Amino acid sequence: MTAIHSPGGWRKYRRRLAAARAALLILLVLVLIVPVAWTVLASIDIKPEIATWPPGWTSSPSTDNYREVMTSVPGFPRVLMTSISLSVVTTGLTIWAAFFAAYALARWRFRGRRIAVQSFLVLASMPAMAYVIPLSDITRRLALRDTFGGVALAAAATYVPLAIYILYGYLIRVPAALEEMARLEGASLPRTLWSIILPAAAPGLGATAVLVFVLNWNLFLVPTALTLNHVKTIPVALSDFYTYERELEWSNAAAALVVSLLPVTAIVVLAHRVLERLSLGPTHENP
């Protein structure tokens, strides 16, 4: 039929396929890494030199930009601390609320459950812009505007639907038999949740937490709409000094970008095992 069926054709086919795959993947890595590497180089003052041929690089690496970002940009260390604590608190809130709700959904058989779970996904796909403008007015009325708590609660509400959708997929696969036994032994609901469900769903909780943390770390709209200048996160600060201080050098911005990228990269590298098995929604059986 084809070359595959001729003697040795199978091996040749495999080799060609492997070569094509290697080429594709090398291209992919270049496309992914080069822009980021370019930024890292700019942040240590290694910049492209295009006046000469062949084009090269200036070679006077220095860490001045990092020093400058940390000291002369007003309050950058504080911005960094705010971002870290806000992301941690928000992620905690999100996972806490999503875990209970997803568990209740997974153990409650009712007509329309499917629609309920899917509507959480639809809610998760809703851009925050849809409700953030009235939200800024509401938080002002609740005296939550420009407060840490207000931003944390609003940001948690932004990503809790996504967290529920993902956690539901994990919790529905935790067999109910163990819980049933614990209940017969007289264990209370909190006790069951803590010592049976939580360990069983730990990989899912971990992966979801990392995902939500990164989303919160990068969230711009909610903190910018809900704060004036008391609670400033990294994306807000980045957009600020880019909008108001146009004279800011690319190399300074690059240093700020690299600083903003480091914590999430560290977390993702540490958590890559649970992230790799992240499944969006329920796993599917044979089609």
Next chain:
Amino acid sequence: MHTHRQRILLFLPLAALLVPFLFWPAVFGLLSSFTTYAPAQAHGRFVGFYNYATALQNPDLRLAFRNVAVLLTTAVPAELFIGAVVAYALREPFRGRGLLRVCLLMPWLLSPIATGVMWHFLYGHAGMLDWNLAWLRLPPQPSPLGIPGRALLAVGVTEIWRKAPLAGFLLLPGVLTVPTAHWEQAVLDGASLAMQFRHVLLPWVRPLLLTVALLLIGDTLGTFDSVLMMTGGGPGSETLTPALYSFQQAFKTYNWPFAVTSAWLIVGATLLVGLGYVFVVRTEEEL
């Protein structure tokens, strides 16, 4: 298996987040889009569909919706396709696959704000484009972000760079559930790559693909922070998006009714897509 009271308790944290910080602002926004309400003034007057009629006649907003429609029909399918190809290429284990999977998350780890700042400079003077042109002994070019007719393309490319690898990362676990025998059988039958995609891959990853598509569409409908940093909507209004328009109306020109109305047009679009999603997956098996 839980009592009614337990269920209420389990859903309570979720309700405490969603009701005041998502549902109420969304409903409040919907109601106020039929009035002249603005936070600064005491009373709003009911005006029916006046705001919607005005908004839909506004040339900037129409252009913004056209732009997002262009992104939805070009960038989103490209992201899904590239994601599927990447996931396909990564389906067989090889040395360094784990590392590559983490690398796939790299563009997504940068916040949209940071991505915007980064690409603004990469496209800009003495950036990556100019450096490559210099190799060909060509003079530096002005940033495509400032050129009418090219700016939206440049924005689209950035969006694809940011989201296609993420789509690949999310699709990979689905691709890995396809039994190896299916692939081998397809190859022995002489199936072309396109046929393998269509008849082996698609049936297995269809639900996951739909989920990822929904999230990408929602994200694209809300496209705003990266554009804010790259072009601010310019040149002219060529890269304006509805979310950016709404943001500017709310927080720059303080035209509240207009901002809320255009935000609700985004909600309408999202809900329409969401309904389509629910309808399409209705035929899938019970969750």
